[in-house]
Amino acid sequence: MTCKNPECGKHIEKRKSAKRCYCNDRCKNRAAYIRRMENWYEVDAHNKVLKTNYSILLKLKNFNLGPISIQTLQSHGFEFTATHKDVVANYNGQTKTVSRLYDIYYVIENKHLIFKD
Ligand SMILES: [Zn+2]
Numbered sequence: 001m002t003c004k005n006p007e008c009g010k011h012i013e014k015r016k017s018a019k020r021c022y023c024n025d026r027c028k029n030r031a032a033y034i035r036r037m038e039n040w041y042e043v044d045a046h047n048k049v050l051k052t053n054y055s056i057l058l059k060l061k062n063f064n065l066g067p068i069s070i071q072t073l074q075s076h077g078f079e080f081t082a083t084h085k086d087v088v089a090n091y092n093g094q095t096k097t098v099s100r101l102y103d104i105y106y107v108i109e110n111k112h113l114i115f116k117d
Contacts, residue, residue: 005031049082050101057104067112
């Protein structure tokens with residue numbers, strides 16, 4: 001088998017332990033570090049998209065335009081690939097699933113985004 005440290009990739013002789021995946025502790029620690037960095041990068045990139053989306057929504061919300069077409073959102077740079085949290089909210093006795101982005105709640109219906117308070 002090969003060392004699981006992506007920067008190493010040396011061949012490891014099978015020894016006593018079948019669980020041995022790294023040539024040494026340095027490789028093991030390095031691999032863990034790389035994994036952590038990759039995760040952080042993804043979280044960070046995702047947060048950036050969410051923040052951009054948030055500022056777009058906030059701006060549009062303050063215009064009080066009513067439902068906003070998906071086209072308009074896209075022209076502002078809104079990223080639909082970033083998934084926002086879905087929450088179940090209660091509106092006049094009706095429960096509805098709404099999307100949440102920080103403190104902005106909205107639903108998407110008929111290709112339009114509708115803000116919910
Ligand atoms: Zn190694």
